[in-house]
Amino acid sequence: MAPAAEANPPSPLPLPMSHRSVVSMFGDDGDSAPLWFKKDAFSSPAFDPEAYISDLRRFVPFETLRAELRGHLGGLKNELVELINRDYTDFVNLSTKLVDVDGAVLRMRMPLNELRGRLVMVRDNVNATLLKLQDGLKRRADMSASREILELLLDTSHVVSKVEKLLLELQSMPEEGPQVPQADKSDGFRRVYSNGNLGEEQGASLEETRSRLLERIASEMNRLKFYVARAQDLPFIQNMKARISSADESLDAALRRCFVGALERRDETVIVHCLRAYAAIDNSAGAEEAFRSAVVAPFVQRIVFSQPSGVAATPRSDRLEEVLEEIKVHVQTDCQFLLDKAAAANSGLLVFDFLSNSILKEVLSSLQKGKPGAFSPGKPTEFLANYKSSLKFLGFLEEYCRSQTAVGAFRTTVAYADFIKQWNLQIYFTLRFQEIAQSLDQALAGPSVAQRGLAKAGENSLGLALSSSCTLWECLQRCWQDDVYIDAISDKFLRLTLQLLARHATWLSVGLAARRAGSATNHLGGEWALASAPEDFVLLRHDVELLVRMIKSSYTEEVLALLNGSAEDVTAVVRESLSMGSQSLLTMVPALSDVLTEALTEKCVEVLKQAKGIIATYRMTNRPLPSRHSPYVTSVFQPLKAFVDDERYAHVTKEMQAELITSVSEKITAQYDVLARDMVSVARQTEASLQLLRRGARQRGAGGADTSDNISDNLSDKICAQLFLDVQEYGRRLAALGVAAADIPAYISLWQCVAPQDRQEVVRYTLS
Incomplete structure (x- = not known):
């Protein structure tokens, strides 16, 4: 049957007629596609159809996208058919060559199963060996840890015994050497004066030996604390805590006695050994407190709590200036040697802060007890004096700091902060x-x-x-x-x-x-x-x-x-x-100036209003043209001049007076301009009305002479002439006050209102 199939293979598949094929038949490019249509995207392993469609639909209509995808699908089907037709014989023979596939599968499965079984056995053996190795390593690590703990416990026990032995040796030493003369306790220290050099050297040697032994014990105690910190939860260490605490207390007591004694004698060698011992056991606070109580407290308390002789009932003064000055002197004489030792470079004693934890702390404590009123702001003058004295004292202490960093550290200490907090600013x-x-x-x-x-x-x-x-x-x-x-x-x-x-x-x-x-x-x-x-x-x-x-x-x-x-x-x-x-x-200056300016302007304008009488004067009488100014002009600036000449206001500067005069003059002149224009306007209206009346009477043939002709003729000219004389005198008065009338716009307007036609262009008047 297979040969028959090969002899008569089925005919190739007919190619489906797609839209692109039809287009190709008519000569159009069937592979052309829009720029937005990327065929390579379909071959990507991370291709997501939903994301692809949602991205394209933002700028491509759905119908266009569907048509393009269908066209691409048709193209792919055509390519598949073409591939099958091209290798059609191999495609048909593919099914005829697949003979006895199940048997071949069975033949290959048996060796594969055998290989799997062997691999499982090997894996189990490897896992068992690995577990044995891990168990051995764990037991080895446990044994190593146990050995370390045992060695640590042995070392701890050995160090405890060694510390106790050294403490017994320390206790067996004599408390005092050969007889040394009584010390002089002046200024909080004991200074030894010995007539026998040998006794002094033997005594110093004993204390130095004691201090060296204390330094050694402190070193061992430091090592002991390191061991205890590593194994503090073990029962063995818990049982030894009493011995360790007892040794620690004994060391602290002996070290304090030795350190205080060295401070009293000012034995620098012993002091350095004791400080190193304190540093070794990380007990800088103990050294600072010992120095405070043995050296600083005596002279500070004596200074703060002392009473003048013979005035015991008098209350103590709360002023701190003298107290702090005296404390400064004692710090320089009694404390400086230790401060220098502790602050020396490469001394290993920088952990101590005697400046704040001993001196400043004691000073603050004594002042709080002996002079509590010094910190009270109820008396501001005394409070400020005490505050400034305290700042000077702090500045004095800062001089012992060797660097700016040390100054900054000193200012961040608790004692410094507590001292500053006392001053409620x-x-x-x-x-x-x-x-x-x-x-x-x-x-x-x-x-x-x-x-x-x-x-x-x-x-x-x-x-x-x-x-x-x-x-x-x-x-x-x-x-x-x-x-x-x-x-x-x-x-x-x-x-x-x-x-x-x-x-x-x-x-x-x-x-x-x-x-x-x-x-x-x-x-x-x-x-x-x-x-x-x-x-x-x-x-x-x-x-x-x-x-x-x-x-x-x-x-x-x-x-x-x-x-x-x-x-x-x-x-x-x-x-x-x-x-x-x-x-x-x-x-506020302009408003303050306006008050006086307006007041003076009002007083001057009241005088200026007398100019209204000019109309009545020339309307009721038949006076000739005026030849001199009106009397009111001389009094217009009288209020202003009275203020300028008043001695009560001698503080007013010349510049301010000039500004005031100019401002008042401008305001008065503006008022004068308005007043003059109103007067001229009224005069001309009156003159025009009278002329109309006379013309009407003449037209009616009224008999008799018009007695008003002589009175009303040239009324406006007479008023303007009088005002012109007044304005000239007004300008002279302004000039007397130091104001140039020609510089005031209102005066120019006033001049042009009343001046004759031939004199309106130039403001000119003679000064009296």
């Missing part, structure tokens, strides 16, 4: 704040500026006019005086300075608002402005400008000098803050 500042702010509030309180008084001749040398301004300046200076200012709270004093400036600016602002409103009902605190004369406001302006100048110049430099050492950005912020604070006062 917040309460001190609160008391100073109340003192300074209250003095300014009292100076600003009162019914009027005049009633609070002008500055006295000896009250200030700066030229301030008002006592309230002097008080403000004194408060500003007080914030930074040596008997008030503290560097640690410089930010608070800067804030107080700015608050004082803001308080004064608010006081001025509220007063000006109350004066503009004419009532202090809605402006509490502005009553002073209503009760003050307008002339008082120019004194306020003078003081404000002077204060601002002083703050921006000398005052700011003084503040920055106190902040010397601060960062540049801090200095810039302080300078800007003071400038802004003074600027808040400077913004």
